[in-house]
Amino acid sequence: MDSESREYPGGKKRIIIEAAAKVFSKKGFHKAKIEEIAKEAGIGKGTIYEYFTSKEELFKEMLSSISREYIRVLDFSSHPSAVEQIKEILKQHFNFMGMNKDLARLIIANQNALNGEIRQWFLEQTLEKIYVIEGVLEKGRAAGEFKEDLNVYIAARIIFGSVMALSGAIVHENLSYEGEALVQDLMDLLLNGFNKNNGSVQCG
Amino acid sequence: MDSESREYPGGKKRIIIEAAAKVFSKKGFHKAKIEEIAKEAGIGKGTIYEYFTSKEELFKEMLSSISREYIRVLDFSSHPSAVEQIKEILKQHFNFMGMNKDLARLIIANQNALNGEIRQWFLEQTLEKIYVIEGVLEKGRAAGEFKEDLNVYIAARIIFGSVMALSGAIVHENLSYEGEALVQDLMDLLLNGFNKNNGSVQCG
Amino acid sequence: MDSESREYPGGKKRIIIEAAAKVFSKKGFHKAKIEEIAKEAGIGKGTIYEYFTSKEELFKEMLSSISREYIRVLDFSSHPSAVEQIKEILKQHFNFMGMNKDLARLIIANQNALNGEIRQWFLEQTLEKIYVIEGVLEKGRAAGEFKEDLNVYIAARIIFGSVMALSGAIVHENLSYEGEALVQDLMDLLLNGFNKNNGSVQCG
Amino acid sequence: MDSESREYPGGKKRIIIEAAAKVFSKKGFHKAKIEEIAKEAGIGKGTIYEYFTSKEELFKEMLSSISREYIRVLDFSSHPSAVEQIKEILKQHFNFMGMNKDLARLIIANQNALNGEIRQWFLEQTLEKIYVIEGVLEKGRAAGEFKEDLNVYIAARIIFGSVMALSGAIVHENLSYEGEALVQDLMDLLLNGFNKNNGSVQCG
DNA sequence: CATGAATGAGCGTTCATTCAT
DNA sequence: CATGAATGAACGCTCATTCAT
Numbered sequence: 080m081d082s083e084s085r086e087y088p089g090g091k092k093r094i095i096i097e098a099a100a101k102v103f104s105k106k107g108f109h110k111a112k113i114e115e116i117a118k119e120a121g122i123g124k125g126t127i128y129e130y131f132t133s134k135e136e137l138f139k140e141m142l143s144s145i146s147r148e149y150i151r152v153l154d155f156s157s158h159p160s161a162v163e164q165i166k167e168i169l170k171q172h173f174n175f176m177g178m179n180k181d182l183a184r185l186i187i188a189n190q191n192a193l194n195g196e197i198r199q200w201f202l203e204q205t206l207e208k209i210y211v212i213e214g215v216l217e218k219g220r221a222a223g224e225f226k227e228d229l230n231v232y233i234a235a236r237i238i239f240g241s242v243m244a245l246s247g248a249i250v251h252e253n254l255s256y257e258g259e260a261l262v263q264d265l266m267d268l269l270l271n272g273f274n275k276n277n278g279s280v281q282c283g
Numbered sequence: 284m285d286s287e288s289r290e291y292p293g294g295k296k297r298i299i300i301e302a303a304a305k306v307f308s309k310k311g312f313h314k315a316k317i318e319e320i321a322k323e324a325g326i327g328k329g330t331i332y333e334y335f336t337s338k339e340e341l342f343k344e345m346l347s348s349i350s351r352e353y354i355r356v357l358d359f360s361s362h363p364s365a366v367e368q369i370k371e372i373l374k375q376h377f378n379f380m381g382m383n384k385d386l387a388r389l390i391i392a393n394q395n396a397l398n399g400e401i402r403q404w405f406l407e408q409t410l411e412k413i414y415v416i417e418g419v420l421e422k423g424r425a426a427g428e429f430k431e432d433l434n435v436y437i438a439a440r441i442i443f444g445s446v447m448a449l450s451g452a453i454v455h456e457n458l459s460y461e462g463e464a465l466v467q468d469l470m471d472l473l474l475n476g477f478n479k480n481n482g483s484v485q486c487g
Numbered sequence: 488m489d490s491e492s493r494e495y496p497g498g499k500k501r502i503i504i505e506a507a508a509k510v511f512s513k514k515g516f517h518k519a520k521i522e523e524i525a526k527e528a529g530i531g532k533g534t535i536y537e538y539f540t541s542k543e544e545l546f547k548e549m550l551s552s553i554s555r556e557y558i559r560v561l562d563f564s565s566h567p568s569a570v571e572q573i574k575e576i577l578k579q580h581f582n583f584m585g586m587n588k589d590l591a592r593l594i595i596a597n598q599n600a601l602n603g604e605i606r607q608w609f610l611e612q613t614l615e616k617i618y619v620i621e622g623v624l625e626k627g628r629a630a631g632e633f634k635e636d637l638n639v640y641i642a643a644r645i646i647f648g649s650v651m652a653l654s655g656a657i658v659h660e661n662l663s664y665e666g667e668a669l670v671q672d673l674m675d676l677l678l679n680g681f682n683k684n685n686g687s688v689q690c691g
Numbered sequence: 692m693d694s695e696s697r698e699y700p701g702g703k704k705r706i707i708i709e710a711a712a713k714v715f716s717k718k719g720f721h722k723a724k725i726e727e728i729a730k731e732a733g734i735g736k737g738t739i740y741e742y743f744t745s746k747e748e749l750f751k752e753m754l755s756s757i758s759r760e761y762i763r764v765l766d767f768s769s770h771p772s773a774v775e776q777i778k779e780i781l782k783q784h785f786n787f788m789g790m791n792k793d794l795a796r797l798i799i800a801n802q803n804a805l806n807g808e809i810r811q812w813f814l815e816q817t818l819e820k821i822y823v824i825e826g827v828l829e830k831g832r833a834a835g836e837f838k839e840d841l842n843v844y845i846a847a848r849i850i851f852g853s854v855m856a857l858s859g860a861i862v863h864e865n866l867s868y869e870g871e872a873l874v875q876d877l878m879d880l881l882l883n884g885f886n887k888n889n890g891s892v893q894c895g
Numbered sequence: 896c897a898t899g900a901a902t903g904a905g906c907g908t909t910c911a912t913t914c915a916t
Numbered sequence: 917c918a919t920g921a922a923t924g925a926a927c928g929c930t931c932a933t934t935c936a937t
Contacts, residue, residue, distance in 0.1 A: 091896095109313050113932060114899095123898040125934080134932065205451075216477075225477045230468050233449065234477055237441070237469070240448030244413075244440040252410075264434050265441070272476035273420075273429045273438055295921090317907065327923040329909080338907065499900090517721050521928065531902040533930080542928065614864075617856075624885075633885045638876050641857065642885055645849070645877070648856030652821075652848040660818075672842050673849070680884035681828075681837045681846055703917095725911060726920095735919040737913080746911065902934080906927105913923080 092130045094120050099141045104181035108138055145182060146208075161219020162270065168212070169242060169262045176246045177256040183246055209239050241265060296334045298324050303345045308385035312342055365423020370470055372416070373446060377460040380450045387454045413443050445469060500538045502528050507549045512589035516546055553590055569627020574674055576620070577650060581664040584654045591658045617647050649673060704742045706732050711753045716793035720750055757794060758820075773831020778878055780824070781854060785868040788858045795862045821851050853877060 098120035102111045113134055117124040131137040158164045176183040213235040220229045245265065248254035255261070302324035306315045317338055321328040335341040362368045380387040417439040424433045449469065452458035459465070506528035510519045521542055525532045539545040566572045584591040621643040628637045653673065656662035663669070710732035714723045725746055729736040743749040770776045788795040825847040832841045857877065860866035867873070 112930095117899095124900095124932095125898050126896080128933070129896065206456075209448075223479070226479050229477055230472070233465070233468050234472055236448040236452060237445040237472060240444030240446065241441040242444070243448070244444030245437065248440060261437075264437050268434070268438060268441060268476070270476045270478045272472070272474045273433055274474045275427070275430050316905090328907095329923050329925095330921080332908070333921070520926090532928095533902050534900080536929065537900070537902095631887070634887050637885055638880070641873075641876050642880055644856040644860060645853040645880060648852030648854070649849040650852070652852030652855070653845065655817075656848060669845075672845050676842070676846060676849060676884070678884045678886045680880070680882045681841055682882045683835070683838050724909095729920095736911095736921095737919050738917080740912070741917065898935100898937085900934105900936095902931100904932100905930090908928100909926090910923100911925100913921105914919100915921095916919085 091120075091122065091126065094122070095127055095130055095137070096141050096144050099137050100145060100182065103138060103141060113137075161215050161222065161224050162266070164215050165212070165219075165238065166262060166266055168215070169238075169265060170259065172242055173246070173249065173256040173261060176249050180250045183250045205239075209235050212238050238269065241269070295324075295326070295330065299326070299331055299334055299341070300345045300348050303341050304349060305385065307342060307345065317341075365419050365426065365428050366470070366474065368419050368423075369416070369442065370466055372419070373442075373466045373469060374463060376446055377450070377453065377465060380453050381460040384454045387450055413439050416442050442473065445473070499528075499530065499534065503530070503535055503538055503545070504549050504552050507545050508553065508590060511546060511549065521545075569623050569630065569632050570674070570678065572623050572627075573620070573646065574670055576623070577646075577670045577673060578667065580650055581654070581657065581669060584657050585664040588658045591654055617643050620646050646677065649677070703732075703734065703738065706734070707739055707742055707749070708753050708756050711749050712757060712794060715750060715753060725749075773827050773834065773836050774878070774882065776827050776831075777824070777850065778874060780827070781850075781874045781877060782871065784854055785858070785861065785873060788861050789868040792862045795858055817851075821847050824850050850881065853881070 095116070098116050099111075102116045102119055105111075106115075113127060114124050116137075117127055120127075127137065131140060156164075158167050213231050216225070216229065216231040216234050216238075219225050220227070220231060225234075245254065245261065249256050299320070303315075303320050306320045306323055309315075310319075317331060318328050320341075321331055324331075331341065335344060362371050417435050420429070420433065420435040420438050420442075423429050424431070424435060429438075449458065449465065453460050503524070507519075507524050510524045510527055513519075514523075521535060522532050524545075525535055528535075535545065539548060566575050621639050624633070624637065624639040624642050624646075627633050628635070628639060633642075653662065653669070657664050707728070710728050711723075714728045714731055717723075718727075725739060726736050728749075729739055732739075739749065743752060768776075770779050825843050828837070828841065828843040828846050828850075831837050832839070832843060837846075857866065857873070861868050
């Protein structure tokens with residue numbers, strides 16, 4: 080409860096993670112130097128090793144932290160229907176991506192990059208997010224919002240993949256994500272498909 | 284006309300690229316060592332530099348080579364409708380991914396990874412593939428196969444993203460891709476959406 | 488104030504430069520290995536790069552350091568006449584060369600060797616020394632010590648060249664430089680020339 | 692006596708040496724590549740090793756060859772007096788240096804550079820030239836052209852050093868060497884010294 | 896706890912030399 | 917003799933990690 084921790088809730092660890100996020104985002108995992116992170120954090124190089132055992136661990140903890148924050152932001156439970164929840168997820172996601180392009184790049188870039196242990200770990204993070212979507216879809220299906228025979232496994236991956244590809248467009252091609260147009264269009268395509276005579280067109 | 288050249292059409296360069304594909308797939312760009320690639324190719328380290336000016340160039344040439352092979356496989360032009368063409372793309376894609384899991388991992392893994400120049404280059408490769416899909420969609424839309432107001436930009440990215448996410452499932456979660464079930468389900472969802480009353484359910 | 492800093496004023500940098508001087512002298516620029524310099528200095532290879540950005544920089548800084556020391560030794564301004572000043576320069580120079588044969592070898596050896604940037608730099612170092620001599624000669628000429636029409640440009644290069652050639656004799660042929668005999672003889676030849684009837688022989 | 696050897700007296704070896712001279716002059720010993728020399732000579736890399744056992748040997752043979760040519764050029768024996776002979780040596784030397792700046796640079800640059808065995812060898816080449824000068828001086832002294840007590844050892848090195856320093860000025864500072872002015876001035880200073888009242892001023 | 900000087904394993908790249916053809 | 921594809925020893929430099937203070 081000293082003044083330090085009041086200034087920086089979470090203490091040095093928080094400071095380091097924020098500096099790491101900034102540097103890793105800008106440089107990527109391999110080109111980011113521990114020294115630069117330390118400088119960005121305004122501390123000594125050795126201090127980082129008081130809180131993290133290695134560069135990899137720092138990277139992973141930073142991503143966990145971001146994910147946690149990201150998930151925390153993804154507060155969708157208050158919405159009544161699965162469709163609305165998914166809409167909310169997409170909306171929040173694109174907003175997050177658009178407002179944190181560097182972090183977004185980092186998340187997209189490391190979708191499956193990196194080696195060995197860390198790759199596995201990352202995969203699990205990704206799956207976790209997919210499972211959330213699967214959960215929402217399953218509930219929606221059970222509630223009769225979707226086809227009875229909806230393959231939630233595939234559907235969840237369609238959503239996740241679409242979101243990632245469009246996020247890539249946002250950060251790499253500067254696709255505008257503002258307003259709800261993007262989400263609206265995406266949702267319409269996901270719900271009603273590419274075919275004519277679907278969606279708004281109802282049978283007499 | 285010696286047995287060597289018969290065994291390895293394309294000569295040493297081909298051997299090196301194949302060894303590089305194997306090692307890069309297993310280790311990723313940064314952890315892959317030139318020496319290991321050389322050993323894998325059964326040649327001396329220096330020989331690689333007779334054919335490629337740098338590790339980066341080797342990496343890029345290898346990916347180009349794979350892409351070329353991959354695109355070559357993607358022969359879909361003979362199919363009549365856009366829907367059939369896309370189905371064919373997906374089918375061939377998943378087959379390719381399932382049969383070349385290491386290469387698949389490499390393509391997925393490097394979707395957006397890597398830094399600077401090489402990342403830019405990779406991005407362009409990816410966009411190229413998306414543009415192919417966009418082209419097919421546009422033609423299909425013009426031919427009246429899809430909604431008149433289909434946003435091909437978003438639709439292409441939905442397809443690309445879905446494909447990548449499901450490819451990830453194939454290589455990382457061992458999702459079975461055999462038969463046409465996966466493609467059928469995916470296509471159904473893409474064309475008709477998640478909603479009930481779409482697709483197979485026809486208006487009286 | 489620990490014993491370390493007392494032992495090595497100037498710190499690690501000084502230690503490294505001294506080790507570098509030793510190794511570069513013995514092996515020359517290209518055959519000298521950074522690792523050997525580090526070992527000679529009793530430190531780790533990486534430490535050198537904490538103080539110098541590259542092998543070239545280390546080489547140049549070492550030569551600068553030697554030159555500085557050498558120039559510092561060349562304190563001749565207190566002598567009244569140009570002739571005395573030049574005598575003093577020569578005396579000090581030969582003493583320095585004789586007492587630091589390794590360094591001498593290095594200075595002579597690299598008179599014009601090395602490529603590109605570093606050669607240019609070395610050239611400038613050499614010219615600087617020649618300009619000092621030119622300056623002394625010009626003052627002496629103005630003061631009436633020499634021929635009125637003395638070509639100081641050529642004269643300075645005669646002195647510099649003679650000194651280098653004789654320094655080479657000292658380090659390579661073990662020419663004795665002790666006492667003032669060498670300087671005396673050299674000065675006599677420079678001032679009075681090879682001809683008979685010059686110098687001590689005065690006209691009735 | 693085949694057409695080859697008629698075209699190139701001395702055969703391939705001569706061609707290689709000439710190519711080596713060109714490349715070594717331009718790049719220096721270390722930056723010169725055997726491959727480039729081979730290309731310059733219009734032959735295969737391996738062929739060089741049919742005539743020379745190593746890069747070092749090629750370098751030494753090339754220098755020997757140049758020196759031989761250079762000495763051959765230095766035909767001064769027909770001149771009557773030692774002074775005239777030395778004048779002739781200087782004249783020819785500066786002409787040679789001025790007309791072959793690249794080779795000149797090479798000769799000057801490698802005065803004492805290079806390591807170990809090759810350095811020793813180079814030293815001997817240099818001494819050989821100095822001994823020629825010493826010989827001329829000694830004869831001149833005996834013939835009464837110079838001071839009776841002329842220290843030919845030092846005098847020879849003064850000449851050699853002066854010549855090298857001025858050659859450096861020619862190739863590095865673009866000092867003009869044309870006409871006989873430079874030789875004239877140099878000789879005057881060497882023979883009569885820097886002092887006033889020497890040389891042209893004759894006793895009544 | 897905090898620091899940053901010191902470390903050295905590790906790797907991409909070069910190029911003189913060899914040798915099968 | 918001639919070749920040039922193949923080689924691998926060698927080295928400069930980086931940077932994550934350690935540890936004495």
